[in-house]
Amino acid sequence: MSINMWTLNITGHLLTSASIVAGILNRDYTNSHVFRIWRVGLINAQTGGGISTSAISIQLERYVGASWRNPTVIGPISVDTKDTDTSALISGHGGTRVDGTQSVFRRITWFSTCASHSSTPYAAAKDWETFIPLGILWDSGFNDANVQPLTVRPGEMYDLYQTTAGQIVDAWIEFTDETS
């Protein structure tokens, strides 16, 4: 039996230093909603030329007991239009996370210059980063019912957080909304 599923799709996030690339905060204190994160991915969305190149660091992390000030709110998209209630969460990017206890699940190096998709024989890493499967940085529990996905309980926040500046990236978080 499938469960209400959503995708948070952040497009064109500008990677400024120390910013939240994409995040989900469970603000439901009636304990009626538990979110489960199944997959998280990044996609190189920088198409303009003349962009300086650099390797940047992004990490997937959890905060327990944090609050999220002034995010750019982006509503998640349901895969079934009958599912409309997103009141139990805050989702989006940017803003400032305040307080909370951090746990870092994964760190990656990302290269955010323009994907030139040139006609030369060689693709650079920035071009490979446009391929969705190669940008999946978390998928615990996806395809394996024995493994827990990441569970977002009330008062918990999961985000992709960059620690160094870069260019433009798309980020996506695939999650379900369950009662327990």
Place this chain on the structure above:
Amino acid sequence: MGAVNTWTLLVPDMIPAVTKVMAGIHNGSAARNIRIRRVGIINAQIVLVSNVACLLDVRHYYNAVVWGGGPTAVTPIAHDTGNVALDTVTAGYGGAAVGGLGPNIFRRTCWPTGEALKGITAVREADWCTMVPLGIMFDPGYADANEQPLLLKNGELMFVYNTPNVAFGLMDIWIEFTDEAV
């Protein structure tokens, strides 16, 4: 059976060295089984460095092995903060296996230590090694109910282990595992 309590051990910024335990888990509980679901490596070196190859194993020790030599502890992270705490699990890096039997070496991989500069020309192996799906080095049983994952019973130990004398590079190693009653 629903999802089992799952944890991730993330050992960040590991520098290889000769005969070094890069990441590992020891089960010291007679009441719990630890199952290793997946093991992955991610290149974390972004500053220019010598590019040589280290050789990483997935090793299993059993029969009342002890993790001696003073391993450095790293706390695994629960996928659900509601998970019951781990019981007598040692996780981290360093040290050595003492006593017991083994190793059974399940997997070996040659891993580059070079920096992921990700230049605008041809991609290099060190750049490929930053991509999570390409760094999964061990996953028996994952997404296949016909296969068993690697089981750590009481007094058993698994390592990601480097053999050659290589002292360059930085890598993050992650081990995804489940904790179940015997």
